[in-house]
Amino acid sequence: MKLIFKRFSFFTILFLAFYAKIAAQQVYFTTGFKVSELSSVHATVWTRLCEKEKPNPVVHQRLNQVFRHPINFDENMPIAQMDGSVLGTAGWVRITLQSGSFKISSGWLSAVLEKDFTVFYTFKELKPNTRYEVRLEGKPTEKGLVQKAAGNFTTAPAMYDKKELNLTTSTCQYFWSHDDSLKGFHTYQSMALLKPDLFVQTGDYVYYDKPGPMANTPEKARHKWHAMDAWPSLKSFFQFTPVYMLKDDHDLLADDVHPGSANFGQLTISDGLKIWRENVPLAGKPYRTLRWGKDVQLWFLEGREYRSNNDMPDGATKTIWGNEQKNWLINTMQQSDATYKIIFSPTPIVGPDRGTKADNHSNFAFKTEGDWARELLSGQKAIVVNGDRHWQYVSKDASSGLMEFGSGPVSDFHAQGWPPNEKRPEHQFLRVAGGFLGIKMVYEQQKPILYLTHYDVMGKKLHEERIKN
Known part of the structure; x- marks a missing residue:
């Protein structure tokens, strides 16, 4: 019985270590993406790579008055500990638009600290009044795990x-x-x-x-x-x-x-x-x-x-x-x-x-x-x-x-x-x-x-x- 328990504990620890390693190698689209500067023929897709799946929860109570300022908020606490915090991370992003059989991609773009890990790409020569499916892929390294996000938009009419x-x-x-x-x-x-x-x-x-x-x-x-x-x-x-x-x-x-x-x-x-x-x-x-x-x-x-x-x-x-x-x-x-x-x-x-x-x-x-x-x-x-x-x-x-x-x-x-x-x-x-x-x-x-x-x-x-x- 003790031997079985030891083996179970060993494999549990091994699994948790493997899972932690995999999690550390992932990137997320926690702050979403935006399609902006739309026209009949072009659109810009913006996003940011994040190091965790969800933002920090809201933990501070608020004043019961206009604006609802937080109570006892430590302005000097590390940003990583603040309510709503979502730290960024380096990696690669690829943005793809598709409408029917037509498909166009940005290629892989780097997300870097100097730009707060934000990435954007402007697609040109699109068709007016056309719905495009948007697919984003993110990965931490060239061979890392790929995270995805998706949505759609329609270009302006001619x-x-x-x-x-x-x-x-x-x-x-x-x-x-x-x-x-x-x-x-x-x-x-x-x-x-x-x-x-x-x-x-x-x-x-x-x-x-x-x-x-x-x-x-x-x-x-x-x-x-x-x-x-x-x-x-x-x-x-x-x-x-x-x-x-x-x-x-x-x-x-x-x-x-x-x-x-x-x-x-x-x-x-x-x-x-x-x-x-x-x-x-x-x-x-x-x-x-x-x-x-x-x-x-x-x-x-x-x-x-x-x-x-x-x-x-x-x-x-x-x-x-x-x-x-x-x-x-x-x-x-x-x-x-x-x-x-x-x-x-x-x-x-x-x-x-x-x-x-x-x-x-x-x-x-x-x-x-x-x-x-x-x-x-x-x-x-x-x-x-x-x-x-x-x-x-x-x-x-x-x-x-x-x-x-x-x-x-x-x-x-x-x-x-x-x-x-x-x-x-x-x-x-x-x-x-x-x-x-x-x-x-x-x-x-x-x-x-x-x-x-x-x-x-x-x-x-x-x-x-x-x-x-």
Whole structure:
């Protein structure tokens, strides 16, 4: 009996040692993947290799107040021990797209420490309005075990095709404002049920300058992205939904950042831009446009890289967008013959906003450029969709008639900053709570109609505007 037990113990130890060795040789797609910068002919696939299958669990309790900051969080603990932590690991990634018999691959790409183990590849010469299956393979070494992930997306339609659009957009998400300590945010689960063609995240994807931890080093800043991307609600959403991402102050450095801003601890604005590009790979400028068939064109604006200091006296040279971006916007809008022109801005252009704010076009601090922008956009019969504000609203500028739609924050726990009962004349809709905005362009009797719908975090319809051009 003792001999049998010894043999059993020996083989158990041997098996466990073998299993541990195999586990140590694996890589994982714990932070998922994103299909971004979609057009009718190209798409970029981004991912990151991780050393373990799941992120650290959420163990800290939270304050029972807005933002839900963590209680007794040790800002100096090793990142590997933090809630939501997912350390990266070196290895190789291959990305493959397939549509029917057509197949195209990136080949094996290296994931390295210098780029936080992120990998991306841009596929070109794709076909318009075509569904592609996405397959990712990851391995630690040339002959290592292969881990897989999969999803799909559909390219945008060709320029003059009559194709409907189903899009969702949201803003302002802080890890500790989560709705579910296991899954993350209800909003992403609710958006997934609508099966959008495209998602636009209008900035503040993470908050460097909020605790748990304060991201005052590049390592902590990267951790914020890892923890956010590892939420199952986000990971599953991005498997089947391509994304355009905009940045704002909190996912670049800190509140109200501009090119001359001081460091946030050891984190510099150069660090912030580098980390942004690691997670949001762009081929060119941070401002870009997307044509969606015959009747819709989208513009995605940049609001941090070219702006003046908030404290600079207002005037013709004070800017948020910068001259190069402004000229690009004028030219591309004038060249567009789309029925609906939709502007996605990280910050408000119409407002109204709090009187104490001074960092966007609805504030007196940027009134000169704000007046110019509202006249330009209204003259083009454009519609503005903005991020940044922690409440949901629809507003109409009294002077220009320009309409603006604020999606609201991703969680009810993040909603604040405006008195719930202070509905001003320009407000068509006001709600100080979380949720998202849905945008649909459909054909009714062969004519394009645009619907913009506010939802709560659970996906309940709250308010809808029907726009016919």
